[in-house]
Amino acid sequence: MALEPILTARGLVKRYGRVTALDNADFDLYPGEILAVIGDNGAGKSSMIKAISGAITPDEGEIRLEGRPVTFRSPIEARKAGIETVYQNLALSPALSIADNMFLGREIRSPGVMGSVFRKLDRSAMEKFARDKLSELGLMTIQNINQAVETLSGGQRQGVAVARAAAFGSKVIILDEPTAALGVKESRRVLELILDVRRRGIPIVLISHNMPHVFEVADRIHIHRLGRRLTVINPKDYTMSDAVAFMTGAKVPEAVAA
Ligand SMILES: Nc1ncnc2c1ncn2[C@@H]1O[C@H](COP(=O)(O)OP(=O)(O)OP(=O)(O)O)[C@@H](O)[C@H]1O
Numbered sequence: 688m689a690l691e692p693i694l695t696a697r698g699l700v701k702r703y704g705r706v707t708a709l710d711n712a713d714f715d716l717y718p719g720e721i722l723a724v725i726g727d728n729g730a731g732k733s734s735m736i737k738a739i740s741g742a743i744t745p746d747e748g749e750i751r752l753e754g755r756p757v758t759f760r761s762p763i764e765a766r767k768a769g770i771e772t773v774y775q776n777l778a779l780s781p782a783l784s785i786a787d788n789m790f791l792g793r794e795i796r797s798p799g800v801m802g803s804v805f806r807k808l809d810r811s812a813m814e815k816f817a818r819d820k821l822s823e824l825g826l827m828t829i830q831n832i833n834q835a836v837e838t839l840s841g842g843q844r845q846g847v848a849v850a851r852a853a854a855f856g857s858k859v860i861i862l863d864e865p866t867a868a869l870g871v872k873e874s875r876r877v878l879e880l881i882l883d884v885r886r887r888g889i890p891i892v893l894i895s896h897n898m899p900h901v902f903e904v905a906d907r908i909h910i911h912r913l914g915r916r917l918t919v920i921n922p923k924d925y926t927m928s929d930a931v932a933f934m935t936g937a938k939v940p941e942a943v944a945a
Pocket residue numbers: 703706707708726727728729730731732733734735
């Protein structure tokens with residue numbers, strides 16, 4: 688295991704009225720790893736990820752990126768710090784092209800006054816960047832980057848979203864159920880993409896209910912239960928049914944029982 692975690696959370700609390708979504712939750716992500724986050728419905732996985740990615744502000748607790756305390760007031764602030772999140776609903780704009788989608792909200796402007804004053808986009812620079820990023824990740828099966836995203840398959844869309852995250856997420860990529868809506872072949876492609884991203888040295892947080900996918904790619908599995916981290920397991924040491932039993936409370940991991 689690498690030395691120091693790149694991203695940590697300690698004692699996160701988030702209440703919605705009388706519901707406690709996060710109840711003293713801890714989290715650690717190490718450099719270069721794929722960390723799966725699993726848990727029953729309502730366990731607080733999304734709330735934890737939202738806190739880490741700036742989508743909600745926790746009531747209590749501390750988040751550190753590379754050892755330094757951070758407070759994200761919005762997802763944009765988290766992104767600026769290098770944390771990219773791909774949500775299940777993707778936030779791609781179907782009618783726009785692949786290249787445009789790669790740059791939503793951070794378009795490259797033309798040099799000089801045309802860009803700074805007239806906000807003219809540097810299309811060729813954006814297309815080149817999109818093509819480079821997609822081919823780096825082996826996604827150039829998408830032939831035409833000026834193609835509208837609505838003409839792509841679900842797996843290709845997920846690919847564009849992951850490529851975008853990988854292109855800009857300089858430090859951490861968070862994927863929320865990236866294979867949930869996909870068929871077998873497309874899921875496979877996305878899993879390969881996740882492994883490619885890890886090979887390039889970027890750590891990934893993978894929230895998933897799909898145990899085979901989790902066990903296939905994760906280096907460690909964070910099990911969330913009743914608003915907090917129950918334990919972290921190595922997928923080599925446990926079976927999928929152990930993981931599900933821990934998640935639902937049917938079994939208690941030895942470390943926790945002790
Ligand atoms: N905006 C909100 N308002 C009120 N309650 C909320 C809100 N967001 C989450 N909750 C509640 O907080 C708890 C944790 O929800 P969260 O979405 O974090 O769980 P989850 O583990 O991601 O679940 P799932 O796997 O079903 O997506 C749930 O009881 C949920 O109903």
